[in-house]
Structure formats: C-alpha cells, structure tokens
Amino acid sequence: xxxxxxxxxVLVTQSDDYMGPGIExxxxxxxxxxxxxxGVVPTGDQFDxxxxxxxxxxxxxVANLAHAPCNGPTANIDDNDWRDMFxxxxxxxxxxxxxxxxxxxxxxxxxxxxxxSAAPLRGIPGSTAYCSARxxxxxxxxxxxxxxxxxxVQINAVAQNYVxxxxxxxxxxxxxxxxxxxxxxxxxxxxxAKTSESAELALFLASDKSDFIVGQVIPFSGGWATNT
Amino acid sequence: xxxxxxxxxVLVTQSDDYMGPGIExxxxxxxxxxxxxxGVVPTGDQFDxxxxxxxxxxxxxVANLAHAPCNGPTANIDDNDWRDMFxxxxxxxxxxxxxxxxxxxxxxxxxxxxxxSAAPLRGIPGSTAYCSARxxxxxxxxxxxxxxxxxxVQINAVAQNYVxxxxxxxxxxxxxxxxxxxxxxxxxxxxxAKTSESAELALFLASDKSDFIVGQVIPFSGGWATNT
Amino acid sequence: xxxxxxxxxVLVTQSDDYMGPGIExxxxxxxxxxxxxxGVVPTGDQFDxxxxxxxxxxxxxVANLAHAPCNGPTANIDDNDWRDMFxxxxxxxxxxxxxxxxxxxxxxxxxxxxxxSAAPLRGIPGSTAYCSARxxxxxxxxxxxxxxxxxxVQINAVAQNYVxxxxxxxxxxxxxxxxxxxxxxxxxxxxxAKTSESAELALFLASDKSDFIVGQVIPFSGGWATNT
Amino acid sequence: xxxxxxxxxVLVTQSDDYMGPGIExxxxxxxxxxxxxxGVVPTGDQFDxxxxxxxxxxxxxVANLAHAPCNGPTANIDDNDWRDMFxxxxxxxxxxxxxxxxxxxxxxxxxxxxxxSAAPLRGIPGSTAYCSARxxxxxxxxxxxxxxxxxxVQINAVAQNYVxxxxxxxxxxxxxxxxxxxxxxxxxxxxxAKTSESAELALFLASDKSDFIVGQVIPFSGGWATNT
Numbered sequence: 001x002x003x004x005x006x007x008x009x010v011l012v013t014q015s016d017d018y019m020g021p022g023i024e025x026x027x028x029x030x031x032x033x034x035x036x037x038x039g040v041v042p043t044g045d046q047f048d049x050x051x052x053x054x055x056x057x058x059x060x061x062v063a064n065l066a067h068a069p070c071n072g073p074t075a076n077i078d079d080n081d082w083r084d085m086f087x088x089x090x091x092x093x094x095x096x097x098x099x100x101x102x103x104x105x106x107x108x109x110x111x112x113x114x115x116x117s118a119a120p121l122r123g124i125p126g127s128t129a130y131c132s133a134r135x136x137x138x139x140x141x142x143x144x145x146x147x148x149x150x151x152x153v154q155i156n157a158v159a160q161n162y163v164x165x166x167x168x169x170x171x172x173x174x175x176x177x178x179x180x181x182x183x184x185x186x187x188x189x190x191x192x193a194k195t196s197e198s199a200e201l202a203l204f205l206a207s208d209k210s211d212f213i214v215g216q217v218i219p220f221s222g223g224w225a226t227n228t
Numbered sequence: 229x230x231x232x233x234x235x236x237x238v239l240v241t242q243s244d245d246y247m248g249p250g251i252e253x254x255x256x257x258x259x260x261x262x263x264x265x266x267g268v269v270p271t272g273d274q275f276d277x278x279x280x281x282x283x284x285x286x287x288x289x290v291a292n293l294a295h296a297p298c299n300g301p302t303a304n305i306d307d308n309d310w311r312d313m314f315x316x317x318x319x320x321x322x323x324x325x326x327x328x329x330x331x332x333x334x335x336x337x338x339x340x341x342x343x344x345s346a347a348p349l350r351g352i353p354g355s356t357a358y359c360s361a362r363x364x365x366x367x368x369x370x371x372x373x374x375x376x377x378x379x380x381v382q383i384n385a386v387a388q389n390y391v392x393x394x395x396x397x398x399x400x401x402x403x404x405x406x407x408x409x410x411x412x413x414x415x416x417x418x419x420x421a422k423t424s425e426s427a428e429l430a431l432f433l434a435s436d437k438s439d440f441i442v443g444q445v446i447p448f449s450g451g452w453a454t455n456t
Numbered sequence: 457x458x459x460x461x462x463x464x465x466v467l468v469t470q471s472d473d474y475m476g477p478g479i480e481x482x483x484x485x486x487x488x489x490x491x492x493x494x495g496v497v498p499t500g501d502q503f504d505x506x507x508x509x510x511x512x513x514x515x516x517x518v519a520n521l522a523h524a525p526c527n528g529p530t531a532n533i534d535d536n537d538w539r540d541m542f543x544x545x546x547x548x549x550x551x552x553x554x555x556x557x558x559x560x561x562x563x564x565x566x567x568x569x570x571x572x573s574a575a576p577l578r579g580i581p582g583s584t585a586y587c588s589a590r591x592x593x594x595x596x597x598x599x600x601x602x603x604x605x606x607x608x609v610q611i612n613a614v615a616q617n618y619v620x621x622x623x624x625x626x627x628x629x630x631x632x633x634x635x636x637x638x639x640x641x642x643x644x645x646x647x648x649a650k651t652s653e654s655a656e657l658a659l660f661l662a663s664d665k666s667d668f669i670v671g672q673v674i675p676f677s678g679g680w681a682t683n684t
Numbered sequence: 685x686x687x688x689x690x691x692x693x694v695l696v697t698q699s700d701d702y703m704g705p706g707i708e709x710x711x712x713x714x715x716x717x718x719x720x721x722x723g724v725v726p727t728g729d730q731f732d733x734x735x736x737x738x739x740x741x742x743x744x745x746v747a748n749l750a751h752a753p754c755n756g757p758t759a760n761i762d763d764n765d766w767r768d769m770f771x772x773x774x775x776x777x778x779x780x781x782x783x784x785x786x787x788x789x790x791x792x793x794x795x796x797x798x799x800x801s802a803a804p805l806r807g808i809p810g811s812t813a814y815c816s817a818r819x820x821x822x823x824x825x826x827x828x829x830x831x832x833x834x835x836x837v838q839i840n841a842v843a844q845n846y847v848x849x850x851x852x853x854x855x856x857x858x859x860x861x862x863x864x865x866x867x868x869x870x871x872x873x874x875x876x877a878k879t880s881e882s883a884e885l886a887l888f889l890a891s892d893k894s895d896f897i898v899g900q901v902i903p904f905s906g907g908w909a910t911n912t
Binding site: 002004142145146147149150163188189190193197198200201204209210211212213214215216217218219220222223226227228 | 686688826829830831833834847872873874877881882884885888893894895896897898899900901902903904906907910911912
C-alpha cells in the first residue's frame with residue numbers, strides 16, 4: 001500500500017451503496033481514517049443530527065449519493081419517484097457542501113468529491129428523471145467548486161456510467177450476451193469498470209495531488225461520454 | 229410581419245415573467261394563437277386543473293419558468309429558497325413535458341421550447357442553488373428531447389444569460405458604470421440582449437424550420453458561455 | 457417567400473460542395489444577392505486573387521469548406537490526406553475570417569457562418585483525421601467569434617452530422633437497411649436531415665435575428681451529439 | 685517515493701519544453717525509465733528516424749508538444765506562425781499516435797497522454813490560431829482515444845491553462861500586480877499551478893489506475909474552464 005491518504009479523516013456518505021463500499025475499502029487501504037455512514041443522507045433538521053453523529057472535522061468528504069434510476073418512459077414518471085430522487089441525491093449534496101465547505105474553508109483546506117453520473121452529459125431516453133437529478137448535482141458541483149476555489153477547498157465530481165455495482169449494473173445483467181453486445185456498441189472500452197477503478201479517480205480528486213482542480217465534473221464512463 | 233407561426237396554437241407559461249411577455253408579443257406578431265397563462269405552473273393535482281384551463285391541443289409549448297436567483301453564499305442557502313426554485317422551475321418542466329410531449333407524439337408533431345439559463349454551463353459562485361435548478365432543467369431537456377426525437381416532437385432549450393428582464397437585469401442595474409464594466413470584462417458581446425432577441429431564438433426552435441434539432445441546450449449569452 | 461435576407465450580399469464558398477448548393481438556393485429564395493464560388497478556397501498568395509474575384513463587401517460570408525473524410529484506421533492515415541484536410545478546411549477558414557471579419561468590423565456589422573461538423577464533439581473512431589481538422593475549425597470559430605463580438609460581427613458554426621449530401625451520406629447509402637438500422641441506433645431523430653434543414657440554421661445565424669449569438673458552435677445532428 | 689510508475693518505460697517528447705521537465709522529473713521519481721527527447725517532434729520521413737532513435741517499446745508516451753502562442757489580433761495572423769503551430773503541435777501528435785498506438789495495441793496495453801491546452805475549451809480572443817491548433821489536438825485525442833479503447837490502449841489529454849512555465853507564464857509576468865488581478869478575476873483558484881501539479885494529472889492518466897478513462901480531455905486550469 002502507498003499511504004496516499006495517510007492521516008486524512010474522511011466521511012463517506014451512504015456508504016452501503018453505489019461507490020461507498022469500494023471507496024471505503026480503497027481509502028482505508030491508503031491510510032485514511034474513514035467514517036462510513038450507511039443510509040440516505042437526511043435533509044432539514046435531521047441533517048444537523050447527521051453531522052453531529054458523523055463527528056469531524058474531516059479533511060475529505062465523499063458525497064456518495066444514490067437512488068435507483070426508476071427507468072421508464074417520461075410519460076410514466078411517478079411524482080414520488082421524482083421527488084425521492086431529488087430528495088436523496090440533490091438536496092443532500094447541497095446540505096453537505098453548505099455545511100462542510102465553509103468549515104473546510106476556515107481550516108484552510110479540504111476536499112469534497114461527489115460521486116455523480118455521466119447520464120446527463122449525453123442524456124438517456126427512458127431515464128429522464130434520473131438525468132435531471134444527476135444534472136442538478138453536476139451543476140451544483142461546478143458552481144460551488146468555483147465558489148470555494150479561492151479558499152483552498154476543492155469540490156469536484158466523478159461523473160460515472162457503466163461502473164459495476166449491484167443496483168445499476170448487477171453481474172447477472174452484465175454477463176448476458178445482450179448486455180455484452182450493448183457494451184460493444186455503446187461503450188468504446190467494451191466493458192464495465194470495477195468499483196475500485198472509480199474509487200481510484202475519487203482518490204485522485206481527494207488527494208493532495210489535485211489541488212488545482214476545482215468545479216470539475218470528470219466523465220468516467222469508458223468513452224460513453226467524453227464531454228461535460 | 230412574416231407569419232412564421234401562422235396557424236400555430238401556442239401555450240406560454242408564466243407569461244408575466246422572464247421571457248413570457250417578449251415571447252407572447254413576438255409569437256402573436258408572427259401569426260400564432262397564443263394562450264398565455266401568468267403565474268407559477270403548479271405541480272401535483274393542481275397541474276391537472278392547470279392543463280384543463282389551458283385547453284389545447286397545442287402545436288407549441290413554451291416552458292417559460294422562472295424564479296428569483298436568490299443570490300448569496302452557498303453557506304447561506306435557505307432551505308425554502310432552494311425548494312422553491314426546484315418547485316417552480318424544475319418539477320413544472322417535468323410535468324409539462326410528461327403531459328404535453330406524449331399528446332404531441334400521438335398527434336405526430338409538436339415543439340416544446342424551455343427557456344432556461346446558461347448559468348450552469350459555466351457555474352456562478354454565489355448562485356449555486358440557481359445553477360443547480362437550471363442544470364436540472366437543461367439535463368431534463370437533453371434527455372427528454374432525445375426520448376421524444378423519434379416521434380417528431382422536438383424539445384430544446386434556450387440557455388440564456390445577460391438578457392434584459394426586470395428580475396435579473398433591470399435597466400437601473402444595467403445602466404450603471406459598474407455593470408457596464410462588468411459586461412465589458414465578462415460578456416464578449418459587450419451588452420445585454422433585448423428580450424425580443426431571445427424570443428427570436430425561441431421562435432426558431434418553435435418553428436417548422438428546426439425539425440432536426442432535438443435535445444439541444446443552446447447557449448444564448450453573448451459569448452459568456454459557448455459550451456453546453 | 458419571406459425575404460429574410462433582403463438586400464444582403466452573401467459570399468458562399470465551395471458552393472458546389474457540402475451545404476453550398478442548399479445554402480445558395482435558400483439564401484437566394486430569401487432575397488439575398490449570392491456570390492457563389494465553386495471549388496476549394498485557396499490559401500497563401502492565391503487567396504488574394506480569390507477575394508479580388510469574389511468582390512464584396514459582403515454582409516454575410518458562409519464559410520462552407522469540405523473534404524472527403526478519408527475514413528480508415530488511424531494506423532493508416534496518409535500524410536497527404538491529412539494535410540489536404542487541413543489545407544482545405546482549416547487554413548481557408550482562418551484566411552476567410554482574417555480577411556473578412558476586420559472589413560465587417562470596420563463597416564460596423566457582418567456575419568460569418570462556418571459549416572463545420574459535429575464529428576469532433578463526440579469523436580468518431582476511424583475518422584480521427586477528419587475529427588481533428590473539424591475540431592480545429594470549431595475551436596477557431598469559438599475563439600474568433602469571441603474576438604470579434606465587440607465589433608458587432610457575429611461568427612458562428614453549424615456543427616452538423618447526418619445531413620444528406622452526395623459525399624458523406626449519398627442516397628444509395630442512406631436507403632440501405634443497414635444504414636437505416638444504424639440511424640435507429642445512433643441518431644435519436646431516426647433519419648438524416650435534408651440539406652435545406654441545415655441551410656435554415658445557417659440562415660438563422662446569418663440573419664439579423666441572431667445578433668447576440670457569437671462564437672457558438674451549434675450541433676445539428678438529430679441528437680447524435682448535443683454537446684459542444 | 686511511491687514507485688507509482690515502477691518498471692514503466694516512458695517516452696517524453698519535446699522534453700526541454702512546456703511540461704517536459706516537470707513530467708520527466710516526477711516520472712523518474714516514481715520509478716519510471718524515462719527516455720526524454722528534447723526538441724520539436726519531426727513529421728514526414730524524419731519521424732521514422734525519430735522513433736528509431738527513441739527506441740522502445742514504450743509503456744507510456746507523453747505527447748508533450750508546444751509552440752509559442754503567437755498572440756495577436758486575428759487580422760494579423762502570420763501564415764508562417766499558423767503553419768508552424770500546426771506543424772509543431774498537431775501533425776506530430778497524429779504521427780505519435782499513428783505510430784505508437786498500434787504497437788501498444790499489439791502488446792495488449794499502453795498509455796498515451798497528450799499535454800494540450802484548455803484554451804479552445806473557452807476560446808481566447810487574440811489567441812485564435814493557438815486555440816485552433818490546440819482544438820485540433822483535443823479533437824484528435826477524443827477520436828483516437830475512442831478508436832483504441834477496445835485494444836486496452838488509453839489515450840487522453842491534460843488540457844491545461846495557467847500552469848507555470850517559462851514560455852506562457854514566466855515568473856516575472858505572474859508576479860506583477862496586473863497579472864495577479866487578472867488571476868483573481870479569471871481563475872477561480874486564484875493562482876497559477878506548479879508544473880509538478882500538472883505532472884501529477886499526467887501521471888494519473890499514465891498509470892494503471894486509470895484504465896477505464898479513454899478519449900478524455902481533462903481541463904486543468906484552476907476553474908478557468910470546467911467544460912470540454
């Protein structure tokens with residue numbers, strides 16, 4: 001191991017989901033003290049309890065926020081699904097940045113890495129609600145990343161797609177011939193990424209090696225989307 | 229006049245706000261029958277009443293949705309402001325597309341033009357909530373625009389900034405020396421746009437001349453942002 | 457007809473190729489006086505002869521520049537093909553802008569519309585040389601469009617793909633079942649555009665209706681690429 | 685030291701210029717065997733001699749290609765400057781990829797990291813020729829990166845701006861009050877990057893940690909440009 005995060009105190013949110021387990025494992029391996037909190041990040045008054053429980057201060061916050069994509073035609077978007085996505089992924093991101101970024105700014109340094117999605121970078125028919133919520137996240141990262149840039153706090157996003165995880169790309173789906181053909185046609189890299197590969201990009205953005213990178217939404221999708 | 233929208237029935241939402249007045253005026257001048265409904269577009273059950281009152285069917289829906297930007301540091305984002313922005317600008321856009329796009333698809337043609345913002349294309353410190361909500365809109369337009377593309381329904385957005393209007397760029401602000409210097413440094417075009425100029429881009433996207441353009445978020449900001 | 461370009465004097469370059477015929481036809485229909493010059497636009501000393509022959513001054517210059525895409529693996533890029541693409545599409549664009557934009561700036565108004573490609577917006581394997589040359593064009597339009605923005609000269613690009621034309625998408629290719637399947641999978645709009653549809657976007661950018669739009673590269677590809 | 689590039693054989697081109705010295709130093713520190721070749725990368729027949737001299741095979745090629753930006757109004761672009769920029773930065777990049785990527789593909793792995801510029805991502809008035817050449821590079825990286833993605837060869841770019849180096853941002857410029865004010869207004873990070881910081885992003889893209897990232901042009905500009 002390289003101790004690339006030695007002496008860093010890290011909060012990983014929704015740690016039982018999405019990139020949470022992979023990031024927790026890698027960051028621990030690299031010497032970080034990781035506070036991993038499972039479950040959805042609450043908003044409103046409950047958010048105060050959340051941060052009290054989390055402790056801190058943190059050198060690094062990994063805003064890992066996820067919700068099932070609720071795929072289906074736009075005509076059938078369910079109001080509750082819509083609101084759940086924004087309540088789970090978007091408002092908590094704002095709460096996390098609103099709370100932790102000023103504390104980091106006062107401390108003179110800090111990193112927030114949001115694990116978002118490349119979906120809004122191209123737009124996915126049948127996944128329009130999810131694209132909208134992830135687009136809100138990416139836009140918030142860009143704007144708040146620029147706002148906190150002068151304070152030596154770096155806020156950036158891993159905008160991923162086609163990364164192995166049990167919710168979006170379970171192994172039993174990935175291994176089908178149909179999905180393999182889909183990969184060949186749509187993902188230049190021709191495969192899904194391992195969770196640990198996404199975690200490496202998160203680690204780079206969380207480390208002292210990337211202090212000049214701010215407000216950046218970095219596509220991580222095997223070439224499916226290369227723009228931001 | 230050119231009658232570029234002759235025989236078109238058009239819904240303009242929140243018609244007393246943002247680009248509403250300018251679009252209503254231009255579209256009428258060009259021969260459209262415009263149903264202009266002032267006020268915020270409701271969601272949930274009230275949305276059904278809204279569309280019943282609006283009538284229809286429409287050839288064109290202009291999703292003109294706006295909210296004060298509530299500028300200020302991210303540290304001070306007010307929960308109510310945050311939710312109001314998403315409730316006013318983002319969820320209504322989804323409701324409008326979810327309702328009207330399938331009807332248009334059944335009819336074999338239709339146009340939805342969203343008047344959004346270029347703010348999330350660059351990111352504006354001190355305006356992160358607004359950037360996030362507008363980013364959600366842009367992402368929804370991109371994804372739903374691609375979803376409805378095969379049905380001959382075109383959904384696109386005018387992503388504007390630095391367009392004259394009483395809320396964001398009132399004349400008494402624009403005419404100050406300070407703002408004029410700001411324009412010179414930040415807006416290559418060196419001036420704010422007239423509302424009628426933004427309305428012309430909306431008209432192009434609403435007209436039969438742009439049937440191949442789908443899911444597109446077009447920056448309209450005098451060169452302030454040129455990416456999407 | 458609408459006389460949308462009444463009293464406008466327009467230069468269309470390489471008028472026998474790419475979007476040249478379609479633009480010439482539409483612009484004439486709309487009342488413009490069109491000087492259409494067939495053939496590749498020369499560079500170096502011969503460019504002076506070219507502009508002398510063209511006459512002028514022009515209100516509008518359509519920088520329609522094209523070359524066969526020379527598709528094939530990157531490993532097989534031919535040095536002569538590579539240079540021909542840059543000599544035909546990139547350097548002439550610079551020469552046209554370098555010559556005409558300052559004249560337009562002195563006159564107090566003017567429009568340059570470059571007909572480029574969406575290819576570099578996504579990147580096409582097997583077409584990397586073409587992508588590079590078109591990317592050089594798009595970048596030049598963006599930068600020079602911002603440079604001339606304060607002078608009331610608007611420089612923008614139509615970044616197209618999947619537009620019918622004899623070189624890239626001949627009818628005998630488009631009508632095959634294989635290509636139709638390709639369209640269904642890759643182009644949300646599900647069809648190729650008619651040349652006249654691309655010409656309508658060029659007309660919008662060439663008209664007095666778009667004076668606030670500068671340095672913009674607008675994708676026109678039926679949803680194949682929606683970013684810039 | 686971390687030996688993050690242990691056992692890697694690396695070619696760094698134009699090693700006496702731009703990011704060359706910084707990359708050579710960092711890569712050596714991390715255990716790589718670096719072949720650093722100073723001077724412009726030739727094209728045509730001389731390119732064969734170049735690669736023969738370089739030796740190989742290489743695990744990693746850093747396509748570090750630079751030319752003075754030749755700033756000035758578009759009206760004054762000198763034909764020789766224009767061609768020199770494309771001959772120095774664009775065609776050599778193609779030659780390097782055309783030669784090395786297929787060899788890497790045969791070997792079953794490889795990395796090409798191009799050090800390009802963020803300039804074309806926003807567009808810089810007075811630097812339009814440079815923007816165009818760098819835009820050609822970025823487009824080539826995107827397209828060729830997707831082409832070689834299935835072969836386990838990763839081609840990506842560091843699109844930088846505001847990185848300290850003697851040609852573009854010499855210390856005597858950076859330290860002036862005028863430039864510091866320029867930084868405050870235009871670069872959210874508020875400072876220029878050290879060469880070593882850019883080299884860290886190049887290292888990440890050159891390492892085994894980034895095998896899922898292909899065809900990506902990553903802005904590295906302290907928030908000046910956050911799009912691609």
